[in-house]
Amino acid sequence: MAKLVLIPGLVSDHHIWRHAVKALAAYHPIIADVSQTTSIADIATQILGENDGQLYIAGHSMGGIIAVEIYRQAPERIEKLALLNSSMMPQMDGEAEYRQSMIDMVNEGGIEALAKNWLPRLVHQSRHDDADFMAEIASSIMAANAKIHEKQNNALLGRPDGYLTIEKITCPTLVLAARQDKLCRVTENEDIASKINGSQLVIVEDCAHFAPLERPDTVNQALKNWLNT
Numbered sequence: 001m002a003k004l005v006l007i008p009g010l011v012s013d014h015h016i017w018r019h020a021v022k023a024l025a026a027y028h029p030i031i032a033d034v035s036q037t038t039s040i041a042d043i044a045t046q047i048l049g050e051n052d053g054q055l056y057i058a059g060h061s062m063g064g065i066i067a068v069e070i071y072r073q074a075p076e077r078i079e080k081l082a083l084l085n086s087s088m089m090p091q092m093d094g095e096a097e098y099r100q101s102m103i104d105m106v107n108e109g110g111i112e113a114l115a116k117n118w119l120p121r122l123v124h125q126s127r128h129d130d131a132d133f134m135a136e137i138a139s140s141i142m143a144a145n146a147k148i149h150e151k152q153n154n155a156l157l158g159r160p161d162g163y164l165t166i167e168k169i170t171c172p173t174l175v176l177a178a179r180q181d182k183l184c185r186v187t188e189n190e191d192i193a194s195k196i197n198g199s200q201l202v203i204v205e206d207c208a209h210f211a212p213l214e215r216p217d218t219v220n221q222a223l224k225n226w227l228n229t
Contacts, residue, residue, distance in 0.1 A: 002054035002079045004029045004227070005047060009061025009085075010156070011114065011149050015140035016060055019216035020223060027056070027227060034066065035144065037152050040159045044069035048077070056227065058082035058174075060212055061184065062152065065159055072165040082174040082226055084219070085209050087184045088162025088192055099153045106146045114149065115141060122209035124180050137210055166195050173199040174226040176219065178207035200226065 004027040006017045014021070014031040021029050030051060037043040044066050055078055059067030064086025071078045106114050115138040120128060127133050173196045177189035186203055193201035202222045207215045 001027070002056050003051050004056045004058070005032055005051055006030070007032045007047070007057065007059035007063030007066050008034055009059075009063045010152050011111070011141040011144035012060070012063075013140070013143050015136075015143075016210065016212050018213075020058075020212055020220055023216070023220035024223060024227070032063070032066075034063065034152070035148050037062075037066075037155045039155050040065055040069050041073075043155070044073055048074050053077070054079050056080040056082075058084065058223065059086060060084045061086055061209065062156060065156070065162060068162045068165050068169075069160060071169060071171075072160070075168070075170075078171055080172045080174075080226060080229070081169060082176065082223060083189075083192065084174075084176045085178060085181055085184045085211050086192075087188060088166055089188070090159065090161040091157055096157055099157060103146075103150045103153055106149045110146065111142060111144055111149065122181075122183055124178075124206060124208040124214055126206065127214065133213075137213060140210070140213065162192075163195070166192060169196045169199075172226065172229045174202065174222060175199050176202045176204065176211060176222055178204045178209065178211045178214070180206070180208045181211075183209045200229075 006029050008016050032047050034043055057067045064083035119137055175189050175193040177186045193199045204211050204215050204218050212219050
């Protein structure tokens with residue numbers, strides 16, 4: 001059986017996949033370490049080097065961008081692909097300035113400033129008053145630091161145009177979006193799915209950017225269906 005590799009997003013680690021790891025235990029999932037990301041291409045190469053043989057790859061947010069780059073580098077090794085709350089757009093106008101402002105905020109206030117000012121905008125409003133849940137979301141980034149945050153943001157600024165690769169994808173692919181995700185919107189994910197032949201599009205309701213933590217039952221069922229395709 002192919003190895004299942006789960007790739008976290010920006011300043012995320014194994015916490016974002018904690019429910020999925022339990023639900024998909026039969027597949028012995030491996031959590032990729034993206035903490036030292038300096039470029040999307042380099043981290044994709046690293047993940048391929050650390051995991052031999054055939055692979056099932058699932059990526060959340062930035063992890064989805066890395067997943068597509070992994071496919072571009074070694075399509076013959078990727079048996080299944082899942083893109084969760086992700087985007088394939090190249091750098092957009094004004095993005096460099098926005099990311100620099102985020103880097104400055106974290107360099108000055110620490111990763112706690114990111115948890116306070118950035119995370120709530122990416123979580124469904126119905127969960128904002130759930131102190132335990134918001135603490136769980138915050139814990140998914142608190143292992144990072146300002147240096148990791150800056151390196152990953154710079155890597156994202158140099159990311160490849162994923163649209164140049166997705167039309168070439170031929171393996172079973174899950175595209176999962178969340179209805180209230182303001183960062184990676186449903187409309188873009190619908191477009192991504194339309195360009196991947198035979199892909200399955202799942203839209204999670206009452207959910208924002210952190211779908212694996214916000215709606216784990218729905219997400220894990222979609223992942224099980226994808227793995228069993």
